[in-house]
Amino acid sequence: MGADPAAAPRIFIVSGPGGVGKGTIVNALVERDPRLWLSRSWTTREQRQGERDTAYVFTDRESFERRIAADGFLEWTNFLGNYYGTPTPDPVMGRDVVLEIEVDGARQVKSLHPEAILIFVLPPSRDEQERRLRGRGDAPDKVSQRLQKALDEEPVGMAIANHVVINDDLERTVCEMMEIIGRHRGAA
Numbered sequence: 001m002g003a004d005p006a007a008a009p010r011i012f013i014v015s016g017p018g019g020v021g022k023g024t025i026v027n028a029l030v031e032r033d034p035r036l037w038l039s040r041s042w043t044t045r046e047q048r049q050g051e052r053d054t055a056y057v058f059t060d061r062e063s064f065e066r067r068i069a070a071d072g073f074l075e076w077t078n079f080l081g082n083y084y085g086t087p088t089p090d091p092v093m094g095r096d097v098v099l100e101i102e103v104d105g106a107r108q109v110k111s112l113h114p115e116a117i118l119i120f121v122l123p124p125s126r127d128e129q130e131r132r133l134r135g136r137g138d139a140p141d142k143v144s145q146r147l148q149k150a151l152d153e154e155p156v157g158m159a160i161a162n163h164v165v166i167n168d169d170l171e172r173t174v175c176e177m178m179e180i181i182g183r184h185r186g187a188a
């Protein structure tokens, strides 16, 4: 944030089809830039083997629905049978919010906050995307569902994105995104 710590935080949305490396990218961004505040989503999906406890707030449908009823989400969606949602953000003063979410959620945030910056990440190739999706340990039927969903998400996301970035090389991609974030801060 600029000189005025009381100004509303900027919102940077990182979205893109499954298997594109969004999680790795946002972790690198928040590690390098202490002014970024990463929102932790809620999900009803089961925790994967080896997945960090802090990756999400893992919860059940009832608790999720209670939070929807209490208006406790900035956005939420049903992604392949599970709920995912961004709790109403409460960033530390002076930090900008980073959301790592799928396309329907990105669309919701953009309509509530048109000034939010949507960076849409694309895979370098279908082969690489498939390899990443298969490497997560999901059951084969889930992998096929996620591949199909990823194909459906791409055109929708690209149509509403402020920036499109190809994740061909993690270091290069993170640098490009830091530059984009810096430019938006400078422009405010």
Ligand code: 5GP
Residues within 6 Å of the ligand: 016, 017, 018, 022, 041, 042, 045, 075, 076, 077, 079, 084, 085, 086, 087, 100, 101, 102, 103, 104, 105, 106
């Ligand atoms: P996964 O099950 O692979 O962790 O996540 C599935 C998809 O949901 C990914 O595209 C991920 O970015 C997205 N996602 C994670 N958290 C949220 C959230 O809070 N809201 C929305 N709309 N999508 C999310």
